Amino acid sequence: MNFDLSDELKALQQRTRDFIREQVLPLENDPRQDSHGPHPALRDELVARARAAGLLTPHASVELGGLGLSHTAKAVVFEEAGYSWLGPTALNIHAPDEGNIHLMEAVASPAQKARWLVPQVQGRTRSCFAMTEPAPGAGADPGMLQTTAVRDGAGYRINGRKWFITGADGADYAIVMARMEDGTATMFLADMDQPGIVLERNMDAMDRCFTGGHGVLRFDNLYVPEADILGEPGKGFRYAQVRLAPARLTHCMRWLGQARRAHDIAVDYARRRQAFGRPLAEHEGVGFMLADNDMDLQTARLHIWHTAWLLDQGQRCNFESSRAKVVCSEAEWRVVDRCVQILGGQGVTGETAVMRIFTDMRAFRIYDGPSEVHRWSMARKIVQGEAAAAR
């Protein structure tokens, strides 16, 4: 048992921290952002800075141009990147690209990698992951998938509707989940500029940290040749799992950075702001919130590190990644909510970054499976004795 980071990883942590502070934080008030997220031009500038700093797409393999980070190394680097809401965009490790890159590297064919993955790792393109559907389709329960893929000559015709598709607006390609005629699910790769893909609208979302926001897509007889199936047909749900467990955890990492940022702002404010004759921080009511923040931040970090380490050992971690997702999304949320409270009026206005972190983060308790679905899934495994978790 050992909680130490290697010297190499510590150096990378420091380098990322410095990069965020010097190159990314100053751009947070850049006007090239709106209620949907950062504009492509701002994203390009951020990516260029990360590229120059040697920090672009660090989770991709070294062959592809990344740093080949292990899961535990990601835990450290992604937390640092997450300190700014623009950090993950800069490093090209934001959802959904981060998870798509991971999935593509694991499953795509060499030709597919050359065509879609290589430019994406270089930060020159973006992607989206088209799985979630409006009712009565696939939501928290992926088994309700309604989008269909029907054989048509040497390919498939895809019809259906997807929503909450993060980054759809401006994405270069999509990974599309569809139901086959035999009831199984398959993932398809498709360039977004094809006529069969329609971006109906961008949704009005509480968060605004994802380039491209969240879109509603319609597939109108979209044609996909057989060669553009990702991996093997019928393995869509299985690949979703391949993508999901690590993707859940990288969310935990990035949001931990945001929660720590909010905490730092609150600590600083509590030190300076006076009320009733002494600094806020000397009021136990405020001090207790700071202590609770520290506990929650550390709890989140420990769960992330532990689960990342298990993933590094080659375990699938379905149980542990569910657990980490619930623990982190709830602990990190409590931190940010307390920071809003400590900051008072400044917590609910743009006077500090905390309001934005608050509205950006709320969805984290929902996406990649709401807390309730994970608790249910954990309970089933506990009762069936599959989870060695409690020891």
Add this chain to the structure above:
Amino acid sequence: MNFDLSDELKALQQRTRDFIREQVLPLENDPRQDSHGPHPALRDELVARARAAGLLTPHASVELGGLGLSHTAKAVVFEEAGYSWLGPTALNIHAPDEGNIHLMEAVASPAQKARWLVPQVQGRTRSCFAMTEPAPGAGADPGMLQTTAVRDGAGYRINGRKWFITGADGADYAIVMARMEDGTATMFLADMDQPGIVLERNMDAMDRCFTGGHGVLRFDNLYVPEADILGEPGKGFRYAQVRLAPARLTHCMRWLGQARRAHDIAVDYARRRQAFGRPLAEHEGVGFMLADNDMDLQTARLHIWHTAWLLDQGQRCNFESSRAKVVCSEAEWRVVDRCVQILGGQGVTGETAVMRIFTDMRAFRIYDGPSEVHRWSMARKIVQGEAAAAR
């Protein structure tokens, strides 16, 4: 002991409910709103509708053209009005006008009433309440007041800076709190179009339900003649208390309406949306949240009713209004947060009204005294034996 409403009040409740459903809800998606709040034109239309329905400014006295509602009657009517975020604007019972009208009716001179209060009750003007200041000024601790009023001939010169001034942009007049040369505080009335009042900017706030948003004001040598002092000089803090206890409670009422609205939307969704083979509502994890919502809504309502009844008995209710404020702001918030969770992706996007209720409501745990200040004040009274509250 009796929890029944009079027939008259039940009729008014129903009339308000119908008005909101028929005349106000259809305007919620009206484009005349932005990130700061409803535009003046939308407000005018809403007010005109309430006037036509005989529901305008119902808390003002009958002499002034209101319905002369008691506090308990307000509890019932304001909850109904709050069901839509536009409802309080329509009925002219939103902060800060609602509380200002109450204060003006209690304290202003006949001439002041004729000049400022009468048109306001008629919905033709708006006002703001200029008390809160940037650090190191008056925030949660009003004793830190920095804005000064210095004698100058037959009047006073006011200098200082205020922020979080709700409705400042477009208000017709302001009630300005300032520190006198002898250290006491006084409230001054001033038309907003005077040269000494500068609206520096509108703040970027999480909520967007107040016409005029929240402004930053600067007083540059503002001249106020003695006749425009509200009530007596030196009684500013005392009047703030007159305004505060009931104003806290009307917030509880209006937000209860919003919380109930969110709950209704969540119940409806849980009935219809399927997941894992049955409606969401049949999953205990969701059902328990609905039950908790019901408990919290009823808890809030009971505290509001009880405190309103005490106010109707002529009690000052400093303790009870603090208690009701903490209980309601936290219970109502929990309701809305659970609704977001039940709605999943639709809770964090504009697909339903719940996202907006969530972002509108967060500040309620902060303004009119954050929970922490009220808990501290309650504790002091409990320990000193002043609060007969526990029995």
Add this chain to the structure above:
Amino acid sequence: MNFDLSDELKALQQRTRDFIREQVLPLENDPRQDSHGPHPALRDELVARARAAGLLTPHASVELGGLGLSHTAKAVVFEEAGYSWLGPTALNIHAPDEGNIHLMEAVASPAQKARWLVPQVQGRTRSCFAMTEPAPGAGADPGMLQTTAVRDGAGYRINGRKWFITGADGADYAIVMARMEDGTATMFLADMDQPGIVLERNMDAMDRCFTGGHGVLRFDNLYVPEADILGEPGKGFRYAQVRLAPARLTHCMRWLGQARRAHDIAVDYARRRQAFGRPLAEHEGVGFMLADNDMDLQTARLHIWHTAWLLDQGQRCNFESSRAKVVCSEAEWRVVDRCVQILGGQGVTGETAVMRIFTDMRAFRIYDGPSEVHRWSMARKIVQGEAAAAR
């Protein structure tokens, strides 16, 4: 709407409060108590004192010798009685007698009342309610009833096993719930000294406030003549409901008294005990707990009063009594847990009454339906639109 108590009720409240303080509290350390509860001799002395004070069995009808209290009057009197853990025993309003008296008065025949109810109202006998069974029998789900009643001549033969039977040891008669040959359930009355009733053992329970503790009963071919059926055959579940809704609420009332007692002890301690240079009460961390206590106590009281008033209006209140039970059992528990924390070492030892209140109260979140069953039942009614609760 009116929260005032009648002068008559205020006088009764004060009389009960004085009685508890003067006649009951001094007996709390009486040695005639053990880990199962007060001994019969102590009970007799307490009952004699209440009789002398004119406060015995106040919920029974005036004809029977009680005070004929309404539900709202019970709310006030039972809270006062509950201030001491011996108070409900003194007033003959403790579970299960209180609920059994209520049920008998509503359902029993004149002959049954003369035989069993009259002496019980006079405090000369005690009863038990034999419903709960070991697995796989009736627990939180009463439908799993296993005890059988089989026709035998002019009566029935009852066989089965019951546990958690409060007050069984020393009870004079039992109300026994059994399943008929046609699958319906019936309540039978039986004297406890009959050969077919065996008290197997007294259970080792966390609480120790019930005379007779909690027993395990076995029915070995117990013969019950037809005349001793309570009410009509086949209506056992319906009568259980008649008993349950008010019985739940009287638990809330009595435990509110205990929670208030714990709070009073904690307030007193926090005023006196010094730590880190000032009284505990001046530490916000402690003060906030006192404020939270006050909120929880008042929340419980308001729910009790409201539900009691509905019962007085003749409503069945299945939903509202579930809600009050969950709200009160959880709020009152939080109060007592906080008091333990404030008292530190004295909270977890017999130095104050709080330890005992803590261990006595924990079961309240479980009996009469655990919180989870009530939440589930509430959710069902909310979703089916049966609960007008949210408004």
Add this chain to the structure above:
Amino acid sequence: MNFDLSDELKALQQRTRDFIREQVLPLENDPRQDSHGPHPALRDELVARARAAGLLTPHASVELGGLGLSHTAKAVVFEEAGYSWLGPTALNIHAPDEGNIHLMEAVASPAQKARWLVPQVQGRTRSCFAMTEPAPGAGADPGMLQTTAVRDGAGYRINGRKWFITGADGADYAIVMARMEDGTATMFLADMDQPGIVLERNMDAMDRCFTGGHGVLRFDNLYVPEADILGEPGKGFRYAQVRLAPARLTHCMRWLGQARRAHDIAVDYARRRQAFGRPLAEHEGVGFMLADNDMDLQTARLHIWHTAWLLDQGQRCNFESSRAKVVCSEAEWRVVDRCVQILGGQGVTGETAVMRIFTDMRAFRIYDGPSEVHRWSMARKIVQGEAAAAR
């Protein structure tokens, strides 16, 4: 970063687990226990079994006859021992002996070790730690120490009163904290059979897992020769810190074992017990509690491991051990409270071990500093920038 246990430690973990299951659990219902704790005869038998198993006093150094466990090794072994409430007694690792052994090994002179420590490590004697005093003495705030040590020839005369002295009844020696004439504090060693030490009474405590219970001691002119000062005079508070940080953490470890035990019992019950047509475990309301238990258990374990590892690195860990103490005491408590709830009636009676774990554990949120004192201390360090904790 590495969460793996060495093969050696895994073997020791398994050996401890087997020992507890085979040698200790069967003694849990042994009658040689009462409301104060296990009797000396039962303790002797347990210690003999651990000695035979080679598991006695494993935290003592190898030279003294222990296993010389590191803090991380203790984390693993103590959790296993804690699975039974008799386990820590068997292994001689219960409070206060565990911490006293640690302190004596660090500070005592060779002669003191030979006289007091050697037999204690061999399980032949017991000790107590006399620090806490009745008001207005030392409680959560050790600075309020009232017991005095006054120079008298070649030694000191000690006068004062102590309470909550765990294990006092039957202890062979005491470590006594007293205030010197110069205001500093010193620790003294004294055999308990001396005339100046009076055990006034044993306290009536909620827990009953400590041999000897908790006593009230009076020092009446107790004479202690200079040679029996522990370490150096005037360093009492500093040594208390040496003892405290690790002692806090070993509490977390042992209680984690108890919480896991309760969870195992609840999982087993939820699998078997039916309600409303299916096993309890298939009700989400129950399943969610099991999932929350798993999260809390793992959270506690991760904090323990992390802090133990820091201690192994030679850090003082005042901040981290406070944090771990609050996190663990609250998380483990939530687990046990949920288990009570899941078990229903069986959770509040002696039908399972859970009731006892519940009453044994409550004090853990209080002793070694209540949560409130640790939060306050953490807050101070966070604000002063001493805690690098948040990263």
